[in-house]
Amino acid sequence: MPMESAPVLVAGAGLAGLSTAMFLGLHGVPALVVERHAGLSTQPKARGQTPPTMEALATAGVAERFLEAAPPGRTEGIIVIAESVTGRALHDFVQTAPDLSDFSPAPMAATSQERAERILAERAVELGAEIRFSTTLESFRQEGDGVVATLLDTATGRRRTVTSRYLVGADGHKGTTRDALGIPAHGRTSSRPVRTLFLQFEADLDVAFENAAFGLYYLRDPALPSGSATVVTTDHPGRYVVSCVFDPGEEPGRDDLADIVRTACGVPDLEVAIVDVAWSSSGGRLTRVADTFHSGRVLLAGDAAHLMPPAGGQGGNAAVMDGYHLAWRLAYTLAGVAGPGLVASYDAERRPFADALAEQQYANMVQRQAPQLRDDTVAEILDPAVGLFGYVCPSGAFVREPGEERPLFEDPASPSGRPGTRAPHVRLSRDGVPVSTRDLFGPAFTVLAGAEGPAWEKAATEAARNLRVAVETHVVGGPSVLGDPDGRFPAAYGITAAGAVLVRPDGIIAWRSSGDAGLPELEGALRSVLG
Structure with missing residues (x-):
């Protein structure tokens, strides 16, 4: 097999992997990023950047790009619990975004993951990174002072060997890096495994967004699959994403998909154009945090390290900040001015925060989508300022x-x-x-x-x-x-x-x-x- 080398190999070109590569480049370290998919995300997915995230992005010179890529309007968006998008609202989360100017000079942004990934990838390449799509991290082993990995080009079937000083597993909750390391995980599970449908569609909906940058609807209707769904706006006017859960093995037909959209929107005769259909399965996991984010010369970041419900919007921010807090440690160590304890401190500092954040996201999910799950184990939701700016590292x-x-x-x-x-x-x-x-x-x-x-x-x-x-x-x-x-x-x-x-x-x-x-x-x- 052809052989090559890179200072840092990053598995996964999502928010965590691309951020790690970008911030490594800021420190003069060119990373090799491999992504199993053929390109970047075409789904809006995680939306919104908090002031701490925007501060980090500013150090890499991309904060303004994020602000320009966000939809026009107020950054806080419209968040409601309703019977349908056009129907009766059961609870309204629309409120003025908290004034966080006493804690940060940076604004919030409302950029989608679809656009964020492109900004991060472009900047990472500007700073020296290489990104290879349709490339799978097939296997790896740690040897002495490095990692030897086998990469598979799924388009050509060719394999090559890459040696690196460090490997960052940012390959998402479906990735294999954590399992290959034998790292257990802990968290909450649901009573049954489900598959989640993400259906992107176009329709002419008469919805007032009150000058908001985006809309998010948590829907409760027995006519919907499992009695609930969410609908979010996208960066494209007239395009939306509806998500809902199905039991394993359930496979709705094309006509069923259009009916789901009409029920969710509350418009029985709505003309619907299906744009994209994607599925995700978490195996019944509601939260999952790896027992360690560090094993030898391999680090975990993003969903590979911590999986949590999207309610609350902090998963994507945590992924970007993982890269921010990890990259300087790797760069200083690679430069020979730091010992191995610096890289090891990433786990000591980031994992307790991930545990707390996963519980906060779960509490948000219970409040907004699953009140039947409320019990005395659900965390009290923190004041936004405390959650964003008040974390105290236990050690590191x-x-x-x-x-x-x-x-x-x-x-x-x-x-x-x-x-x-x-x-x-x-x-x-x-x-x-x-x-x-x-x-x-x-x-x-x-x-x-x-x-x-x-x-x-x-x-x-x-x-x-x-x-x-x-x-x-x-x-x-x-x-x-x-x-x-x-x-x-x-x-x-x-x-x-x-x-x-x-x-x-x-x-x-x-x-x-x-x-x-x-x-x-x-x-x-x-x-x-x-x-």
């Missing part, structure tokens, strides 16, 4: 402070600034122009120092030179270039005006010192984070 690539308690979430309105939390958004100014602390984070480590701590810049320069990593330093407040007009910076980060914080390339606080007595500790902290 940061320097823990002695004697601290670590709840899994904290109130981002009163940030602790402790290592292992998201670096808070604080409004600053540069030459009179507003700027956020979040705008200062990129591929390098960042030191944010108080107004009375100018010696931090010299310490950071020395640490960067000794450890061969890039470190940018910004002094906030006082006569420095970065002003702190509201005086919030020291309190938000839990330091004095003489202190400083070390922020990782993914915007997570790695270490802090309340005063300049910690100058000698900065290099040690950076060395510890790098594993």
